[in-house]
Amino acid sequence: MKKIICIFSIASALSLTSCEDMFEPAIENILDIETAYDRPLYAQGLLLNGYTRVPTNSWSFNDVATDDAVTNERANDYQKIATGQWTAINNPFDQWRNSKSAIQYINNFLALTDKVSWATTAHVTTMFNDRMKGEAYGLRALFMFHLLQSHAGKTSSGELMGVPIILEYEELSSDFNHKRATFEASMQQIYADIQKAEDLLPLDYEDISSDSQVPAKYQALAIKMDDYNRVFGTHFRLRMTKRIAQAIKAKAALMAASPAFSSGNSTTWADAANYAGLVIQQKGGVSGIDPQGALFYQQNSVNAMNEGRNTSEVLWRVDRGDPSSNLEADQFPPTLFGRGRINPTQNLVDAFPMANGYPVTDIANSGFNPQSPYDNRDPRLKNYILVNGATSGVNNTAINTTVNSPTNDGLNKVETSTRTGYYLRKLLRQDVNLNPSSTSGQYHITPRLRMTEIYLAYAEAANEAWGPTGTGTQSFSAYDIIKAIRTRAGVGTTNGDPYLNQIKNNKELMRELIRNERRLELCFEGFRFWDIRRWNKNLTEAARGISIQNNTYTIFNVENRVYEPYMQYGPIPYSEILKYSNLDQNMGW
Template sequence: MKIKMNIKLAIMALVLTTSCSDLIDPAVENIQRKDLIRERPSMVQGLLLNAYLRIPTNSYNFSEMATDDAVSNDLDNGFLNMATGQWASNFNPADRWNSANSAIQYLNEMLMEVGNTEYASKPVVNQMFMDRLTGETYGLRALFMYYLLQAHGGLAGGELLGVPIFLEPQTVDSDFNIPRATFEACMAQLYSDVEKALELLPMDYYNINNESLIPSKYREEGTGVNDYNRVFGDDAKQLVSGRIVQAIRAQASLLAASPSFNLDNDQTKWADAATYAGNLLNDIGGVSGLDPNGVTWYNNRSVIDGLGAGNNPPEILWRGSVGGPTNNLETQNFPPTLYGEGLVNPTQNLVDAFPMANGYPIGDPASGYTEDTPYANRDPRLAQFILLNGSTAGPTGVSINTALDSDTNDGLNKVETSTRTGYYMRKLLRQDVNLDPVANTGQRHLQPRMRYTEFFLIYAEAANEAWGPMASGSFGFSAYDVIKAIRERAGIGADNGDAYLESVKSDQAAMRELIRNERRLELSFEGFRFWDLRRWDADLTETAQGMRIENENEYSVINVENRVYQDYMIYGPVPYSERLKFSALQQNTGW
């Protein structure tokens, strides 16, 4: 009892000798006032870092599991529930509203604060830092506007709307109840941010060794090579550059030109998208710049393992850090016999989208496809991207048996980590990862935010719509040239000159379907299919199918999972919680 009384007296003494403000206010180390933050350049740049950390492509989310390309073997998976009828404005695994708007808030704070801090004592170097940081900020704000439009733009009350446009940081006194701007106004703001970023940023970051390479506006102020490299040199690689900003513009322009967001089929929007992508590709030599090793970019071991700090392989335009050694992707997606969870199960729908090696779709009489040997003489990418029955996998080359009567847990529906479709994902995974608990080893992985193949496909899609399959606008290559190069790289048509491509090269509609299919294959499992189907106003309800194999060679296609979407779901919803708070927000039709 005496001990308790002494403790109470000690606490009272502490309270009496401590001011009220010390008890209530956070410690200085925890929350910095703006005037103190401005004295620390690294803390100001932390505003920018907060936006970088919110980029959706920092990791894979496998939204393909909500499409006809894949299913999940985790029955609690959000995309599975979304695809099977639970998608709603208060349940949206594809939501980007809060994360993107939070990023924009930080970016708007950055624009307000960037000029209030000294980054270097030399005035011209200080100006270069401010220019770079401001350019990065505008570029990222354009990027997050693109993500918002992709996820939440749509028809509301007969009008195509985007999102509220915020150009200044919001405070407790701000009016948060702002209506959505039109889709066109949002695109205009995005393009404005792009132009401001391009005025301030170099095309690429790298160390120079000659003063003649310094822009005149800095050279005339006395900037030397060392000063320039300090700001725009190798240490800045993987920050937003002029090239990345051009790529953001190409992505956004394709969205704006697509059927769901181009209701009048304005051909100038297709031409704009082709031009923006074409300009980007011209800088790497056009079609000749297509990386010959770009199909297996995720498993080019010597390239990945030898990659220097900040450097990119030819296929990668922008990436996050090279993680390693890690095994997270393999833990998620290796089949059970390789100690994996088999999460992403490719569908028969996707398997059927791969043509034969001669280039013909499997449904074409000229293809040579037979149901008795469904994987023979197929597009080489099929076996590179999807683990088929009988494929070898893992560091020791284990044969994977996905049949219904398999004697391992890799078989169809054997255990909860088994495949539901008869297939496992192979793409993105390094087969030299070992998950055996006795000899566990990880490897380095590339995590691209943007690959050049995406922009070749953007160009092909837009150029075909704007000018037709064979025309090249102001560029020296056409949609046909791009698709021919991509298919040649994949190993298609080596024996027959890709006769199927030649048969459709003068047919815009047939070329459109081929381009869309090539995009489906080349960008599979990288988070594109869900968004592509919706921007194309395509069928979202194709049942996800699989393959049941018995007695070694008896093949039968099975229905695995229905896709339950309504027509209005080509546009995503405004979050229910936001509409409860802000009456000015108009919901997209149907939600």
């Protein structure tokens, strides 16, 4: 048969290629790694493999594993673990394979980059080499953070352990049976890589306008403006920068200072506050908060982010790509031709205060009316969650989620209906049309890092380090940040936010408010699950919904959450434990 296929191929292609050549690639088609020395695009491909593996390149909606959301997609992996099916074999939060693969590519790149001819002139090659090494170190730190977030934990010895620290490219002959480093050593490796990235990268990628603006270290090499812009200019705006590396440092430090990890490392709340404070200072301090930052996904902000540009809210993002409607197709309610996948919970709705700033539970001061539960609320509620009676879509369709709704938008009407009485609104473009007769998509923005995350990281750490109004070495306090965030949201703007002022001297109450603001501002962006765990808080609060019938509002349990205490830390993959005797599993797994 092989001979017949070969003869047929020769006849049809009029080729003298041998049959062996057709079925086995020629040796010259398999590039040796040394080829990268003279093919910079080949070498750069190793680095770009790191970018393609960044976990926040798309929305995970792991909120489904928390008290913030459920899903009507019955096969959803996050729903499975939330309802008792989380194991070291079944782990949708696993970063072991993805992040370790990324680090392997990055280490391979770092092993060869000094030998690559990045340009025809030596000085330009030096700049390219510096920049891409800086990117690699920043990315390696980021992937180490994700490994720690997913897999750090206490072993049977009671010691808080991190992950193996691999700084060299591993070949087939390498010994892969590594021990886990301590959490402290793993954090110090993150800091070391961030420092290298900061030393090599510009704050941002922007063109300079004169030779005098070339950094001193490159002026010493007689580098001129044009060559500098060729390497560090606007063309590379979506790549790793010094500013992004500093934000990663703040993000990692916040995790390390938190209750679940603080006893296993030397990072303090003050450290975390100062790292975040530096990023904030460089963005103009408290006054630099983007007025539209909470609505970064809406038309005006998205349209401003073309040609790699960012608004002041977005630190780092994925390229916006081509116009699409996939997100809306998954999340719009049925009457808008969507599948209604993510359903916010009553738990989350209750977390939004009244517009006057008081929690809904403070009946005496808030003015909350259980029979009109969506009136006079924090504006973020209706920006982020589609409640009964609200309008949505290009035609401003009224959404009826009641039990006796005449449409499939009603509670549990069909498999694509809401299970909680709510649909998702945040992240969605309301100018997307899913009607099969006139479908149209729009550009979307997926941030990898937002300034709001950094503001809230600072507020949390500063409150723990210095109290609500303390500033340490910074010029602003946790109170200042939270005041600005709530003002931007439209909370307490007509009355001076008396609730915030009431608690401004109470560290414990301010802690709860900061955590709640983080829950609201970052909802559906993949933070809640990790936050609950690093705070050592309860993962088992049942997800609740609301049943509306004949103007009667009844809260009910939609889905229980089933977690064991040891799940405060995630597992090392079971397959890795079987393969490598030096790997210790976290307790309970």
